Amino acid sequence: MKNLKYYLAAIFAFAIWGTFSLVLKPLHDYASLDILFYRVFSCAVIMSVVSLLFRRTKLKENLKIFKGFDKKNKQKVIGLNILSSILLTGNWFSFIYVMNHISVRATSVAYLVCPIITTILAFFILREKLTRLQWLSVFLSAVGCVLLSYSNLIDMVYSSVIGATYACYLIIQSTNSKFDKFLILNFHMILASFILLPFFPAYSGPIPSDFQFYLYVEIIAVMYTIVPLLLNLYALSGIASSKVGMILNINPIIAFILAGAVFHESLGLLQIISYSIIFIAVIVFNAKEIFRLKTEEAV
Template identity: 25%
Template sequence: MAFGFGAYLMWGAFPLFFTVIAAVNPLEVVPWRVITTLIICALIVTITRRWGAVAGILRSPKKLGALALASLLLYANWQLFVIGVISGHVLETALGYFINPLFTILFGVIFWREKLSRLQWIAVSIAGLGVLVSTVAYGQFPWIAIGLAVSFGLYGVVHQRIDAVDGVTGLTVETIVSVPVGLTQLAILAALPAGLGAFSHGTLVTVFVLLSGLVTAVPLILFGEAAQRLPLTYIGFLQFMTPVIGFLFGYFVMHEEMSTARWIGFIGVWIALVFLVVDMVATLRRGPNARVTAEPKTGPIALGG
């Protein structure tokens, strides 16, 4: 729970971070983010002497394939998020991460046959109805929100299927796979008339672009550890932290417009959150025996290896 709490708290602060580098092309931000993340991971792996574990995964077609799939899902999620924040759609990214736990819970049922309580089913239904009504009333499908929810929900599913891989090693392999994609994207941008310009917007923006790897690696490592220990239903509960912070930033700091249609969607999801909180508290009060079906599908992996 501590790993998950730390990961989602840091992710909640991402809109503020990427608003600072809003002058940079969002299609250029993600490749540099991947490259700097690999540098951070390489340093951590070297210090903790885990290159043997990394090499072992690279020699395992099954684990490498799973992490490669996770890498592509994560890259897509990053790109959608950065586009949303830099283009002034912070509230839609927040909506995406509000919906994300619902997809995570449903994926738990579909892929792991996790049993949901009556309150959890009510929560999923209310939130789904709220988002549907909001979409119809707003007249525009929330592509960024749905894309974020699906990509990261599936990312969590893939991580649940990866046995005996700690967060640091897993993220290192994922970034190794992502770097060729990022370099290709940079090459295409460099060939366009506008070219590359991530480091031409002043010292502060340059520093933040270079720090993107560090602020990316830390919460992802924490998430990797949490995903190994917690069932998808618990991960779904923790995920509400990120959109709450994002919503507060978009509404009170960025002053983005909140139409009636948008309020319907958000309120529907918030009501669902209340049901999930009530269900979580009730489950915890019943004690360990009531949570047997909620045990993780993989054994615990220590961060120290």
């Protein structure tokens, strides 16, 4: 299966994000904005140092590609990447806030809504074609989300905001295929830092003195931001946005299990049925690729 590496990249990225609550919950006593500030600033510094020390050749090559664009395309690339940074920043803040102040379950629902939005946007904006079976899986996912909204409508509102911001980010990244993934993400981190910097003096709390805070923030910056986002961008370079979007369902399924097993959030029968329907939808959406892989293994 020639696209296996892209599928594996997406699976690993979303599996990592599914365990995000394990490192974010220990920081629940800190303000959401403080976690966001230090996370983004850390990512920007780490990636910039790596780019300047080890990726200068790639940097020159990408600058040459950018300079080769006409004025209109340059403005388009800059505009879309600024928008990407805004969407990513908004997604992170809303995710951290909901995770630590609403519920782990609400964040897991967000990434159930996200694949539906991503698939629909990919169909209308990127003109990605879907089979009837794939449309059936989108319908099943929507049914699962509707069932979940009956238990808590407010959670669904929060979830929709988180899901929509990341879905839009995924769609926009399809325009960055000509550029190095690491440098693109580095650019987004730098822009996100500039977006947040004016708010830092007024909205940040006292400088944390606890070593645990910085330890968890650095783990979040590297293992839950840089690594999965790079895997995500790599996956988008080889498979359709709609497929990456549906694989994203792995994230909330893992988060849903952790919400009940680790954080002891109450899980009703309706929620279990809803997640089961969505899990089936993921299998249905990727049935063609799964069947093809099994056939190739048999041969």
